[in-house]
Amino acid sequence: MPLTPETSPTPPRIDTSKPHPARVYDWYLGGKDNYPVDEALGRQITAMEPTAKYGARHNRWFMHRAIRMLAARRGVDQFLDIGTGIPTEPNLHRIAQRAVPAASVVYVDNDPIVLAHAEALLHGTPEGTTRYLQADAREPETILELARGILDFERPIAVSLIALLHFIPDEQGAYDIVRTLVDALPSGSHLVLSQLASDYDPERTREAVEMYAVGGVTLVPRTREEMTKFFTNSGLELLDPGVVWLPDWHPELAVDEERDGTAVPLYGAVAVKP
Template sequence: MADGTTTSEQVSARIDTTIPHSARMWDYWLGGKNYYEVDKAAGDQVRSIHPGILDYARADRAFLGRAVTHLAGEAGVRQFLDIGTGLPTSENTHEVAQRIAPDARIVYTDNDPIVLAHARALLTSTPEGATAYIDADLHDPDAILREAARTLDFTEPVAVMLLGIVMFVEETDRARAIVRRLVDAVPPGSYLVLSHTITAPGLDDVDAAVEYWNSVGTPKLHQRTPEEVARFFDGLELLEPGVVSCSRWRPEPSPSGELPDEVAFYCGVARKP
């Protein structure tokens, strides 16, 4: 597992338990245990403003499972670069991928010290495959690519996974440049998997929840319209059903045949031609 030379003391020194953090709050919403009282309090306040936030978290996690299942199965992808990993929970990328393809290789990346601390203990691998962790920031894609090359072969297809992370890059042009840098680094036949919170008419409670979060938590969150989210896939071949609510990306069939309710968290999967 690649985590550089960071010591446990250095990790602990970087953990601020006085300010809510997105990774820990997400863990709270998903029913995890790796959060502090400050995260729970902020998470409860966000829920009071926008009760549907739990549906966001669950829909995004379910989308991850369906996307990785398709890529490792039908698409035959054997390498995954998961940036913005968050705290390990059930059905992590490597668990889903290696269940289908035991030789799959996965590199996780996050810059939250508490994620690093838990990644050491929880992210494992099959004997045939590999799982590594990089303590790095999305704002420095070159560093991520350099370290990921220790585990991944960038001459073979890679699924670049950016779930709920690009929304923490403030400037849209910079966010697009970062995504483009990552996609440019992988060969044809690779994939981009991305999800992002949205803003749109009629989502006043979502906007209010984001405004509250940005007043108390870290890192700051930046909403984008569905059209802006779709632009991240420019030049790529979008898989059906395109850029849609996470709950509606190839959901499990329901007895009624109806699609699940939408959540204000959009996603897509696209192939690099």
């Protein structure tokens, strides 16, 4: 199975002079696929917000619970994960294929360092399918065109946008991206989304936005109402318990999570297309 990008025969060069959200996130999670510039920004953020690493772990745990529910309880066997990030075990396909061994998972990212580790994303079950596409989340039509060669768009698909949209401003079409993706999905499909909150601690959030901006990264926190609009603007129906803080989304589905009651300023939700 080829690991070269589907959109370009020549992978772009990895820029180590500026921090990258996926690599900062990798540092939060204790990974080793980051550079000094990423660690420097991560340390700045955690100095201001000591719970940042804990929040990153909760973001992963939310994804695990959501995929576990969709595969095991709602029978979803096709997944399109956009903004995949650097592989961290267990990856999405591990969770999905434990419940449904024949599940098909397509990962999408535009960071060349993710491509460099894409082989780790492709080790799934013999019955299932795992593929990686090199594409930009801000080009949903390209993603859909490529994904149609792998997934069956006549059957339900779960699209996951985990901690992705808070790096895409409204003026770059954040809501339009979601609507374009959802419009292409058949009835019974789902959207999984997590988003940094702007209405938990506005002052500390503003400082975080400024720190990311100094590093050349745009960070776009949103209110609960703004998060909810990703679903309502796309004609989706939120599943219980709606848009909530990450630790509050179906905690009964937790596996190997370490909770200490610390607040996590990120929202999470899952919705279905009628």
